Amino acid sequence: MGEPAERYAEVKTRAGLLRGRWRGEPGAPGASAAFLGIPFAEPPVGERRYAPPVPKAPWDGVRDALERGATPYRKGGTPALIPEAAVPGDSTLNIDVFTPDPGPDARLPVLVWIHGGGFTAGSPACPWYDGDAFCRDGVVTANLSYRLGFDGFGWIDGAPANRGALDWLAALTWVQDNIAAFGGDPARVTVAGQSAGGAAVLALLAMPRANGLFSRAWALSPAPAYGSMARAEAFARRITDQVGVPPTREALLAVPESKLLKIQRKEVGRHSGNVAAAVTAALAEGLPYGPLVDGDLLPRPVPEMIAAGRGAAVPLVVGTCDDELAPALKDAHRLLRYLPPWLVLGRIGLTGRTRRAWLAANRDARRRGTKAVLARYATDRAFRAGVPALLAARDRGGATGTWLYRFAWRSPVYDAAIHCLDVPFFFDHLAAASVARIAGDAPPQPLAAEIHGAATRFARTGDPGWTPATPASPAARVFDTPSTTDPDGYASARILTPSA
Structure with missing residues (x-):
């Protein structure tokens, strides 16, 4: 006997029709449909590289969502504890959705996952993050991608700060606008993440612009990643000095991503040979990249914002x-x-x-x-x-x-x-x-x-x-x-x- 024929599922999003793939018999216990690599924003390349995310333009016909989307993560650096898949390509701002019941009538709770990786690595295309077990238990799951490292969080003269955090907001807005089509309830969205993703969860609690985009939060091992603009500028200048260009948006648009990544990895690991220095620096400074107090997205440091009552209406597990x-x-x-x-x-x-x-x-x-x-x-x-x-x-x-x-x-x-x-x-x-x-x-x-x-x-x-x-x-x-x-x-x- 041959292999069983593949079964596809279709949903209608605001940008157009999507085709996903069923895993298991539709409607059977434990079955789920996976919609992979759905773009929530245009590719952040060319003039959009250091700009806020731009919502994906509508498309005609049915768009396949059958394979993992491109990831901001590129291979290299220290091997990770979590198997991080790097998928090449430019359309890196995408989201994977796993659902047991695609269609507008199910109104199931939703879990949106933000991966970790120190804001320089990590990938939603990881087998650990597959949503099948949550689907088995009646929860729609969505894994989002966001710009990493210098592209996402580096200080650049003439570019908005917190570009990676703007990507989180764009993805969560996409969830609010579209998740009902996949069987999810936009009024019951839990945002969850681990390590850098846990830090992202707490940052989102603190962000006034995130109000209403989720109703619950779960932070696993939130990392020390909330930096000052002064420290971010000093770190950026150290990198751009080695590249040989000023830290301006115009100059950096001409620098290949691979060149910046090589220098970034060197700077991030500069204390790796000395245990005491590495531990002391990490505890004193936190991660080199992460959400910044920019006076706009984050008016004050995340701990201060939460202490002042931001996000108080959101149940939190940490x-x-x-x-x-x-x-x-x-x-x-x-x-x-x-x-x-x-x-x-x-x-x-x-x-x-x-x-x-x-x-x-x-x-x-x-x-x-x-x-x-x-x-x-x-x-x-x-x-x-x-x-x-x-x-x-x-x-x-x-x-x-x-x-x-x-x-x-x-x-x-x-x-x-x-x-x-x-x-x-x-x-x-x-x-x-x-x-x-x-x-x-x-x-x-x-x-x-x-x-x-x-x-x-x-x-x-x-x-x-x-x-x-x-x-x-x-x-x-x-x-x-x-x-x-x-x-x-x-x-x-x-x-x-x-x-x-």
């Missing part, structure tokens, strides 16, 4: 892995194993009573050695320090709700709950390509069912299923085998940031 930065210290084991934890922490600025209190609160990491201690400290400083402050933000309590969690299950590959480890659990994709590389050969499926179930419930109802945290009761769900509730789940980070 959490981290316990040992986010352990992989970055993998090659430092020989150097660190003979050094006592207190000495290493002192060299990077943690001393006195605070050091003693923090070490007492992290006895589990101490039992695993100095490398584990340093990874936990860097995690607290880089990923967790801002989380307690979210609870103190004006109007975030009450009916809206803020839910905290920690992902504590330790991978047998790293003996740590590392950065990115929670992503295949969130998507319920433990059998996907390369998951075993970070999670081992037998990651716990019940834990994936629990976390994915919480995400599905949140998309449906705005409540993930555990008690929300408040300043008076800052409890966090601790995802592990078994999972528990810690009544003060971020106490370790609060030791480092007592003002929170």
